[in-house]
Amino acid sequence: MKTKHLAAISSVLAFSILGVRAQLPNLVVERFEGSNYGAWKVEGSAFGKAPARGTLPNQMTVDGFDGNGLVDSFNGGDAATGKLTSPPFKVERKYLQFLIGGGGWEGKTCMNLVVDGKIVRSTTGPNTQPGGSEHLQPAQWDVAEFLGKEAVLQIVDDATGGWGHINVDQIVQSDQRNSAPVTRFNVKHEIFVEKPYLNFPVKNGAAKRRITVSVNDNEVRDFDIELADGQPDWWAFLDAAPFHGQIVTVKVDQLPEGSTGLSSVDQTDEIKGSADVYHESLRPQFHFTSRRGWLNDPNGLVYFKGEYHLFYQHNPYGWNWGNMSWGHAVSQDLVHWKELPVALYPDQHGTMFSGSAVVDWKNTAGFQTGKDPALVAMFTAAGRPFTQDLAFSNDRGRTWTKYEQNPVLGHIVAENRDPKVVWFAPESKWVMSLYLDHNDYAIFDSKDLKAWRKLQDFKLEGDAECPNFFSIPLDGDTKNVRWVFFGANGVYVVGEFDGHQFTPETRPRRLQDGNCWYASQVYSDIPASDGRCILVPWGRLPDGEIFRGMTFNQMMGLPVELTLQSSAAGPVLHVEPVRELASLRAAEHDIKPQPVIAKTNPLAGIQGDLFEIKAEIAISSAQEITLDLRGVPLTYDVAAQKLSCLNCQARLAPNNGKISLHVFVDRASLDVYGGDGTLYLPMAKALSPENRGLKLTSQGGDARIVSLKVYDLNSSWQ
Numbered sequence: 001m002k003t004k005h006l007a008a009i010s011s012v013l014a015f016s017i018l019g020v021r022a023q024l025p026n027l028v029v030e031r032f033e034g035s036n037y038g039a040w041k042v043e044g045s046a047f048g049k050a051p052a053r054g055t056l057p058n059q060m061t062v063d064g065f066d067g068n069g070l071v072d073s074f075n076g077g078d079a080a081t082g083k084l085t086s087p088p089f090k091v092e093r094k095y096l097q098f099l100i101g102g103g104g105w106e107g108k109t110c111m112n113l114v115v116d117g118k119i120v121r122s123t124t125g126p127n128t129q130p131g132g133s134e135h136l137q138p139a140q141w142d143v144a145e146f147l148g149k150e151a152v153l154q155i156v157d158d159a160t161g162g163w164g165h166i167n168v169d170q171i172v173q174s175d176q177r178n179s180a181p182v183t184r185f186n187v188k189h190e191i192f193v194e195k196p197y198l199n200f201p202v203k204n205g206a207a208k209r210r211i212t213v214s215v216n217d218n219e220v221r222d223f224d225i226e227l228a229d230g231q232p233d234w235w236a237f238l239d240a241a242p243f244h245g246q247i248v249t250v251k252v253d254q255l256p257e258g259s260t261g262l263s264s265v266d267q268t269d270e271i272k273g274s275a276d277v278y279h280e281s282l283r284p285q286f287h288f289t290s291r292r293g294w295l296n297d298p299n300g301l302v303y304f305k306g307e308y309h310l311f312y313q314h315n316p317y318g319w320n321w322g323n324m325s326w327g328h329a330v331s332q333d334l335v336h337w338k339e340l341p342v343a344l345y346p347d348q349h350g351t352m353f354s355g356s357a358v359v360d361w362k363n364t365a366g367f368q369t370g371k372d373p374a375l376v377a378m379f380t381a382a383g384r385p386f387t388q389d390l391a392f393s394n395d396r397g398r399t400w401t402k403y404e405q406n407p408v409l410g411h412i413v414a415e416n417r418d419p420k421v422v423w424f425a426p427e428s429k430w431v432m433s434l435y436l437d438h439n440d441y442a443i444f445d446s447k448d449l450k451a452w453r454k455l456q457d458f459k460l461e462g463d464a465e466c467p468n469f470f471s472i473p474l475d476g477d478t479k480n481v482r483w484v485f486f487g488a489n490g491v492y493v494v495g496e497f498d499g500h501q502f503t504p505e506t507r508p509r510r511l512q513d514g515n516c517w518y519a520s521q522v523y524s525d526i527p528a529s530d531g532r533c534i535l536v537p538w539g540r541l542p543d544g545e546i547f548r549g550m551t552f553n554q555m556m557g558l559p560v561e562l563t564l565q566s567s568a569a570g571p572v573l574h575v576e577p578v579r580e581l582a583s584l585r586a587a588e589h590d591i592k593p594q595p596v597i598a599k600t601n602p603l604a605g606i607q608g609d610l611f612e613i614k615a616e617i618a619i620s621s622a623q624e625i626t627l628d629l630r631g632v633p634l635t636y637d638v639a640a641q642k643l644s645c646l647n648c649q650a651r652l653a654p655n656n657g658k659i660s661l662h663v664f665v666d667r668a669s670l671d672v673y674g675g676d677g678t679l680y681l682p683m684a685k686a687l688s689p690e691n692r693g694l695k696l697t698s699q700g701g702d703a704r705i706v707s708l709k710v711y712d713l714n715s716s717w718q
């Protein structure tokens, strides 16, 4: 850094000697190399009596300065304040160049240029740098308009909190514009909001910058973004409807000079590229995805007034995980979803991690304002430390208010998180399961959703995060319920819960064997007339690359119905895709009962993109039966009684010499169910657009189709 900068100065000299451009040599204003501040006036204590020689006591490593000395107002830490004022000097070159670091507080940690008694230029430090270092960076002002005038520099430290100091070095007048990337800090762009969306240019993989959006000096949003300085990969949108008719100030912490990252932020009636949304080549056609950006865990699954709510962990501004907010979508049938505005944004307590939602029918929390009960969400605010917070909605989940006395449950240990709340009718109270750390969870109760009491600690070997703890009838008998506790990987135990103590009666089992299933949640408040236990998992993609090149990343798994059924090994959860998925069926191909042999393909002639397949196949003399789904084989090994797909395997015992399979083929996944609900194999794989066929063959002997239906499916986005 030091040598690079001096080289820049000498190359300017060389240029002018050679007469390539009629530029005057650089003039050093101040290099802060002396044993005192010379003619500079020193006020306050923050600047000490002399330039610093590098990092000061208790400071993070300061680098990027030139020579041995620099201005560093960390004397006495961030609390100290002060001011340095230069002697007057004449502006004799077109640019004033310097190095700057430290606090990014406008007017408070900055260097000012004063001409005719007025501050005409001001630059702050950047605040934190990537990696946390205190790295001084080059900055420059175009001062051509002041040529010949007298000027004064002020280096100001008027801030006392975090980053309450300023670093400056190597102030030079130059006619040569610094072509090295010069960073501008806290650059602003004002927009009078007349349209519902503000669009931000994103370049995947670019350095993260911090954007803050303010209305009337109040920060209303802030987030990290891989801002594109030029041509973006895609445009992220910010829902600007709440700021309609107001001036918003969009500020970015730093921007290379010449970047269009901020100036290109604009407003539109529709999100940019909306005509293509849901038609992209890899867009899942009946698995929920967000229009733009990243999603992970389903959150706040609750049914209310004809709507299934699906909230989800969401980064609206990036293709990767970050800026955790609660995205929101609703559906009347669990199949066709409508994305709504983000429901919960990060706040002073932290980003919005996973949690659940309930209908507070008895207004136990007192949040209800109208005649309908309030929806109440309980979630983790992932700040320092992680705590559990509440928010409520009195308008069917459309807008949410954070409870003003958050948090309702303080920090317990580590990154305690993911509260899942259920109603415990026998005692008219709420019960909540919470992830603590390692394989440790805890169960709590509350009368009002606000005051929580710990009932017990609970260890679930083999799993972590995102608990579900709920009651479910055994063999459909609502008078004979059991409680199920499961973690993010779907490891579960079944037992009895008396409202105070959960006693498992099975060993841990796995609910699924696929490669894209995590952090699922069961719905709250499914009406008794329906009575189903409906679960939605995050379809976590095994390698994060499947949707590379798309403007969205990750998907939800298909909603499934859970039932608990007795078996010789104790109660077992069974899984079936929800019946509503049948509404996607288009053409039906009914394949006649016939032998399955090695050479002929009874499915030849069927071509398509999206399929549902229901098959019952008698094994007969076959050793292996293969159902090839658009190029991805699903193979049943008769001797091993195992079904395998890609690198996953699941047990599938024949029933009376037959196996049954129920498969959904979407653009980036195969969801496989079977064995009357004991087989659950959700698989992610980007299917090749060239392979649109299906194949059924047997090896080592013949099998026989007992029944086989193939349905072409419609997209749920139509």
Ligand code: FRU
Pocket (backbone or CB within 6 Å): 296, 297, 313, 324, 353, 354, 355, 380, 417, 418, 465, 466, 488, 519
């Ligand atoms: C699970 C998880 C949760 C957490 C959330 C953050 O995928 O790590 O434990 O709340 O994701 O996005």
